[in-house]
Amino acid sequence: MSLPDNVTTHEDFPVPETMKAWVLGDPGELTLADKPVPAPGKAEVLVRIDAVAICATDLEIIHHGPPAMIQGGDPFNKNFTPGHEYMGTVVALGPGVDEYRIGERVTVEIHAGCGQCKRCRQGMYTSCHNYGKNYGDVDKGHRANGFTTDGGFAEYAVNNINTLIHVDDGMTDEEATLVVTAGTAMYGLTELGGLVAGESVVVSGPGPIGLLGAAVAKALGAQPVILTGTRDNRLEIGRQLGADHVINVRNENVVEKVRELTGGKGVDYVVECSGAPQAVNEAAQMLNRGGKICLAAFPGSAPEVDVAYLVRNNIYLYGIRGEGKTATHRAEAFMRQKRFDASLIHTHTFDMEDLAEALRYAKDRVEDAIKVVVKNKHAAARQMAAE
Ligand SMILES: [Zn+2]
Numbered sequence: 001m002s003l004p005d006n007v008t009t010h011e012d013f014p015v016p017e018t019m020k021a022w023v024l025g026d027p028g029e030l031t032l033a034d035k036p037v038p039a040p041g042k043a044e045v046l047v048r049i050d051a052v053a054i055c056a057t058d059l060e061i062i063h064h065g066p067p068a069m070i071q072g073g074d075p076f077n078k079n080f081t082p083g084h085e086y087m088g089t090v091v092a093l094g095p096g097v098d099e100y101r102i103g104e105r106v107t108v109e110i111h112a113g114c115g116q117c118k119r120c121r122q123g124m125y126t127s128c129h130n131y132g133k134n135y136g137d138v139d140k141g142h143r144a145n146g147f148t149t150d151g152g153f154a155e156y157a158v159n160n161i162n163t164l165i166h167v168d169d170g171m172t173d174e175e176a177t178l179v180v181t182a183g184t185a186m187y188g189l190t191e192l193g194g195l196v197a198g199e200s201v202v203v204s205g206p207g208p209i210g211l212l213g214a215a216v217a218k219a220l221g222a223q224p225v226i227l228t229g230t231r232d233n234r235l236e237i238g239r240q241l242g243a244d245h246v247i248n249v250r251n252e253n254v255v256e257k258v259r260e261l262t263g264g265k266g267v268d269y270v271v272e273c274s275g276a277p278q279a280v281n282e283a284a285q286m287l288n289r290g291g292k293i294c295l296a297a298f299p300g301s302a303p304e305v306d307v308a309y310l311v312r313n314n315i316y317l318y319g320i321r322g323e324g325k326t327a328t329h330r331a332e333a334f335m336r337q338k339r340f341d342a343s344l345i346h347t348h349t350f351d352m353e354d355l356a357e358a359l360r361y362a363k364d365r366v367e368d369a370i371k372v373v374v375k376n377k378h379a380a381a382r383q384m385a386a387e
């Protein structure tokens with residue numbers, strides 16, 4: 001089947017009928033398969049995927065299932081393609097699309113909400129009330145690529161225009177895959193109030209979101225920005241990204257140290273990206289009264305929380321999901337202005353064919369891997385031609 005007549009293409013970007021795509025079978029089992037290239041509908045484009053970053057959530061989905069939800073249930077043996085942090089080139093336009101042009105480089109957000117529920121209308125499309133209702137006879141228009149619809153470990157993917165972000169030529173493919181990670185950190189800081197200039201922030205957990213969280217907080221003018229974690233090499237990268245102070249929690253009492261660095265007062269905000277069992281209680285202890293905690297990590301078990309302490313001290317807790325309120329656009333603006341160098345967290349690149357090895361590097365943190373990127377051959381070939 002070729003693309004329908006109402007889809008616009010261009011001879012410089014020929015679209016084949018089939019593509020290679022990784023498909024999830026049983027838990028942990030991915031195979032490279034042939035799939036039809038999907039056709040963009042109204043308000044959608046077809047993206048030729050050039051590069052994809054691997055996220056810890058991809059590993060969760062591939063091995064355990066949630067938070068992916070395919071046809072109302074777990075994602076196994078449903079011909080589902082995971083992968084969500086991708087960038088590429090627009091190669092076909094759905095009917096009526098004039099917001100993007102063929103040949104334009106874009107990176108993508110994950111969530112296109114339904115656009116009609118209460119939360120979507122508030123800009124909280126990552127909390128869409130019609131999450132995953134896009135199969136069988138039900139089509140609410142919701143897409144979350146790599147979660148509830150096919151994702152980026154493939155050659156092509158359909159995206160709603162609301163999920164696209166233009167990529168400047170000054171940004172590499174690898175860096176462009178990190179925009180959505182910075183966007184998640186930006187969303188967290190947005191929910192905490194957004195204007196953090198001159199206010200103090202602790203970011204706990206130097207994973208990709210935490211590291212870029214320190215960078216975004218600094219770019220927003222926070223002072224001081226304190227990054228906490230257990231790995232010195234990652235803390236050092238956090239310093240290069242903008243953290244004013246770093247604390248290795250293995251060597252120091254983190255609460256005492258934060259209080260010391262803030263003249264005994266404690267900080268205004270904590271962005272919790274570690275998922276450690278005591279993280280919420282420690283975050284509360286680091287805050288001044290009336291402070292706010294943003295929760296961006298998934299703890300493995302249900303932690304015990306000292307609720308009375310939170311109440312006594314008027315502490316606010318915000319859970320965030322993904323990258324809502326077009327935070328990715330603001331993150332991209334910082335990256336385009338070189339306000340921080342997100343590429344510091346990109347450590348490895350593999351060919352798309354070597355996805356299994358790339359996933360192993362990400363999962364086992366081989367060679368201190370932080371962000372592992374896989375590239376399709378066409379993108380690698382173009383880059384070589386350019387060099
Ligand atoms: Zn992710």
Ligand SMILES: [Zn+2]
Pocket residue numbers: 113114115116117118119120125127128129130
């Ligand atoms: Zn919605």
